[in-house]
Amino acid sequence: MEDRQGNRGRIVIAASQVAGTYFLPQKLLSFTEAYSDIKVDIQTRTDDEIEKLVQTGAVDIGLTLKFPENHLFFRITEFSRDRFIGIQTTAPIRKQTLLIPKDCYFMFNRDSELDIIKMNSIEAVKHFVKEGMGYGVILESAAKLKLVHGELDYWSGYTPQDAIANVITRPAERLSNSIWYFLNHIRKYTR
Structure with missing residues (x-):
């Protein structure tokens, strides 16, 4: 009231x-x-x-x-505002998969040969990418620390977009x- x-x-x-x-x-x-x-x-x-x-x-x-x-x-x-960015592991990538949070909306090439897996959270995407499961698209602010500390790299296969x-x-x-x-x-x- x-x-x-x-x-x-x-x-x-x-x-x-x-x-x-x-x-x-x-x-x-x-x-x-x-x-x-x-x-x-x-x-x-x-x-x-x-x-x-x-x-x-x-x-x-x-x-x-x-x-x-x-x-x-x-x-x-x-x-x-933030940006969606592509991320990849610093280790060898063992699977050609694109991992994305299920409640994020952005454009990506649907003709890509990457299998797409929608995950429950950005944290899950980061963890799976870090382990070599594939590439990911997440918010730049969510990736900042892992990028700075060298645990993840930018993935050039995705063009950043506004979030x-x-x-x-x-x-x-x-x-x-x-x-x-x-x-x-x-x-x-x-x-």
Whole structure:
């Protein structure tokens, strides 16, 4: 429940695995420090579930890497940016496979002779690639440490692409003050 100023209340956020893990933590920490009386609940959902939950009002905010199919129904705010990059092991590659997180959306050559395996997480992709299972496509920020420490290399067989996380909400007239505080707060910190 919200008070008159809107600086108390509760926000329910549904986020995909990748968006919730790699894009949300720093901005959510900043928001909860600035608005400590607004409680935030987070649910991990698939992109299709997120769109339906926001549309029906079951959650207040959706955070996804997938642009909504029914985009005219939603208010869409860019939340954060990163890049998808190709990675490979520094050891010999023992299998010609392309490993990708299942909730990431990017373009790749479907005519490729690589077998494609969709994995549950970016961490799983990194581990399998490091062990020589094939090549991977993940967020650059998620690979940074392993690249710096020489555990992974860039894979030149993939052209980096932008990764944009979007916040989706219902139309503006249906938003509570707490949600407006959240949206305005993240706009200040979007790269």
